[in-house]
Amino acid sequence: MTRGFDGSKTICAVAVSAWIAARAAILFFSHAPEDASERFQSENAFYFSFYRQLVAGEQISRLIADPLSEAPATVPALRRFNIYQELCFGLLYRGLQFFPGTLMSPATFYCLCVFVVYGFGLLAFFSMLGSAAEVVLAGALYVSGLEECTHVAFMPPLRENCAMTFWFVSLWALQDLHKKQAKADFALTAGLRFLLSVTMFVLLWQFACFALLLQAFALYAMLLLGLLEASFVAWASRLHACGTLLASLLRLGDTWPLRSPFFSLAVAFSMCKGRCSAVLCGGLALLLHRLVACEDDAHIQDFLRYRLQAILHTVGDKPPPVASYHAALYAGQRSFSSPQLAELRRPLLYAGLLGIASFRPRFEHQLQSLLALATAPLYLLMMRYQMLFFPQMVLLGGSCATFLPPWLRLPLAMGVFALSEGSVPWRGQASAFLEDKVERDVLMSWIRNYTAPEDVIISGMGVSALVRLHALRGIVCHPHYESAQLRERCFWADKLHGHRTLEEYHAIIRQRLLPGFNGRAFVAVSVKDCFSVNEAGQVVSGLVEVDEPWRRTRPKTCDLLYQLAAKKGLGFQPRWLGRWFALLEFLPGGVGQPLQFSQATRCAFGRYLYEEKGDAMAAEHFQKIGQSWRKLAPACGCAAELFGPAQDIHIAHSWAVEEERRGFGCCPMSPKFSTCLSDKAFRLLRQGQSPALAELYFQKAAELAPSSPKAHGFLGFARLQAGMALEAQQSFQRALQLEETPTDTTKCGGLILSPARWRGTISSQTGLGQLAGARLALKELPSCRQHLQG
Known part of the structure; x- marks a missing residue:
């Protein structure tokens, strides 16, 4: 079969990639709110905030010297963070504003750009296959495992949603590079494509070097197995190393990619002359990595070590592992645990295994098989690696179309594609209305209006990212974790959700987070984070005190800070209070005064006591109101009616339902009212x-x-x-x-x-x-x- 230009294959690749990308966009925008950025939380909100800064007209110099992300210090954001996609999309949006006509909202434009880039990545992905039938069959397998292969329909700002495009391009360019070398063709264009794809991949994703390490290992294994010539491995390794160096220069001299084991391996393999020297090059790579290794990736090593020890404990007699704080944070997330048997896509796995079993003497098939074998143990270790594992299985499964008679391949593949498309529901991730969203917007508005641009907000990683996005104030901690110094700051900032006394947390701020700082600082308390439980069912406040577990019997720090609204507190002055958030100013010395309660604030505080602390404390709070509760809004008036003796609460509940009052426990009459009734x-x-x-x-x-x-x-x-x-x-x-x-x-x-x-x-x-x-x-x-x- 001719391996040159295949018009039917190209048409099918364009059609399938365009359809899958459009499908993902339709799913996202059908559930997105009017402002798509309302969907962005935690790390997504943090990254998107840089794009919003550019769109708002701020100079690029604010990315070179960023005073907000790790306040009060100024950091070079372009060097510290993978934000080149925000930079490119933001400059593109600003450029389009010079043309006449109405431009879509910045958030919609940003998400649309992600889907366009994603579509080009899929085009490169399906172009790695050899015929139109293979492309269509692979498209069917991709659609059947859509959630495993991508998150783009749910979370556009994730680094990997743009970066994976260049992972696919690098694989496609590597195949093209091998093909040109096999034909003794002039391969400058193919080499340049491969070099730029590696550069862009490293620029856009902090875990790109790990994925490229697997690619380098696959080439190394093919060399040892006699499937590749040493000259090609050396050539590809030089391009690997040059692409990484170029990415480091574009990130203003960031040495993170240069200190990765991938770069050490690429430098060592670039001197490879044969199989024997390959072994020596492997030893040289280990030596180089030992010389340049640092603590920035220690949290990843800790977590992988913890996961392996946990598996050995399960299958053997090994003692249970003890997780560090950062390893415990990862272990509490479902995506960092092993997949369940029911979660495995059996048709996709069977097709991929069949493709591996039919080992063929073609470079692309051998590379895909070795990458699948390399990523399979990682996927079984943690589900997060499914984005590297399942696409390889899709390519291998698509190649199974060659087993069929030529006249049957394309019609049967199209039938399978239609069947897969019909069996996958058109259902994206619904844009859930968060009960605390309205109050969060009020809090962010208060911060923007009543704090100065040089003020600093201390909170957990999630709230801190929202503060940077919506209020543009300095934060001390954020979700981009690839710095040992930052992880240390986040560790101490997270003591807000631990079990420290107010005096101890005051000392943490003064000595650990803001030493020598003379400006104003505020602590933002999130009630949901204060009482949160992770996906593994662990209380987050317990994980925060993993270094000193004896503290877990003490009251929670965030709980004590929230209740300062009604008390005098040493070192903290309450400034704003709601049901789900509280904001306190950090006082270097002196005693803060209780907050002057309005009717709405008193109701929010009472509801907090009722739902988080119990009926007795809530009743005591509302007894101080006397008969004034009747003057409150109907929803809060109904709530005040509930705060009687504990044994009479159910009677008041029953009366409220029978009378169909406008509110119930401070829940206004709305579509959420039925949910409120279920909660009660x-x-x-x-x-x-x-x-x-x-x-x-x-x-x-x-x-x-x-x-x-x-x-x-x-x-x-x-x-x-x-x-x-x-x-x-x-x-x-x-x-x-x-x-x-x-x-x-x-x-x-x-x-x-x-x-x-x-x-x-x-x-x-x-x-x-x-x-x-x-x-x-x-x-x-x-x-x-x-x-x-x-």
Whole structure:
């Protein structure tokens, strides 16, 4: 088969890549709010803030000398952070403003640019295949594993969403480079493409050197196996090293990529003359890396060491590993854990394994097979590497089209593509309305209006990123973690969510975070972060004190700071207070005064006490109001009615539902009102109140949201707990009718309706009001265990 220009392959590659990129864009924009940047949190908000600065007209010099990201110090942002995509998109947007016509919003333009770059990356990706049938079949496999292959439909600002484009281009350029060398062709253009793709990849992603290390190892393995000539490996390694050097220069002399093991390996392999010298070059690479290694990547090594020790503990008799703070932060995220068996895309894996098994004497197939074998253990170690592993399996699976008769390849591949497209739902990540969003916007507005540009805000990484984006004030900590010095600062800043006394945290700010600082500093407290639990079910405040676990029995620092609003505090002056946030000014000396409460502030503080601290403290707070609660807004008036004696709270709840008051526990009458009712019902169950009373609230929530399968599912379980078996069946039936795809909730409930053996067991138990027996029966089913833990 001719391996030259193939018009049908090019047309298919353009069509498939354009379709997948457009599909991702449609999914994103169909769920995005009017301002797409409202979706950006944590590291996404941090990176996007640089783009917003450029669009607002600030000079590029603010990126060369950035006073905001690690205040009060000034850092070179272009050298410290991977923000070249923000730089390019921002300058492009500013350039388009000189042309007449209405330009889209900056956030929409930014996201659209990401999707365009992503589409070009897919074009390079599918161009690595040999025929139109392989391209279409690979496109089908890519669509079937869309979530595993990319995050672009959900989080455009992630570094890898633009960077992966140049990873694909580097692989395609490497194949083209080998092809030109095999033909003794003049390969300057191919070498330049490869060089620029490596440079751009290193510029855009802080983990690019690790991915390129796998690429270099694959070439090294092919050399040792006799599949490649030493001259080609040396040539490619020189281009690897030159691309990394060029990226370092473009990042104003940043030495991060030069201190990576990839650069040491590229320099050593560039002197390779044969198989024997390859072994010596490998030893030279280890020596070079030992000479230039630093502590900036120590957190990654700590985490990988922790994950390996955890696996050895699981399969053997090794003692359980002890995680450092930063390793514990990673371990608490689902993407940094091993995949479950149910999460593996079996058709894609089977196709990829079949491609590996059909080992063919072609450079591209051998390279893809070795990259797949190299990334597979990493993916099994942590799911985050799926973006490197699954694309290789897609390419290998697409090459399986050559097993078919030539006349059948393209029609069958197109049929598989249509089947894959039809089986994957057009459902993106919904733009959820965060209960604290409105209050967060008010807080950011207060910071912009009542603080000076040189003031510094101290908070956790997530809130700090939002402060930089929305308020343009200096922060001490941010989510871009590739600096040992920054990680040390973030470690101490995160003590805000630990268990330190106010005096100890005051000393942390004065001695660790802002030594010698003479300006004004503020502490922003986020209640959600204060009481947060990570994806592994661990209390975050416990992880913060991993170095001194004996402190975990003390009160939380953020909780103490929030409650200073009503007290005199040594070293802190409350400035702003809401239900979800508080802002306090750091006082180098002296005693702060309690905040002057307005009606809204008093209500927010009371709701905090009620929902976070308990009924007694909330009742004590509202007793100080006397009869003035009647003057509050209806929503807060209803909330004040609830803060009576603890034993009467459920009576007040019941009365509020029956009267259909405009608010309930400070939740205004809105589409979120039904969710508020469900929250109160769960609270009643936790307090040991009558299940029948909780069922009343769930019933009201279902009436307010008649098309919500979730509301009917919760109502079904509430009725099950109250011994109302027939009514529970009706609720589950309604939930099943409303759901497009059954969830665990309705799967469990649907078992009650099924004619299988479980129906008799569960229904007989619930019909007698014996919830314990029904619970035991349901727990035997895998899909119900987690749902019934509470």
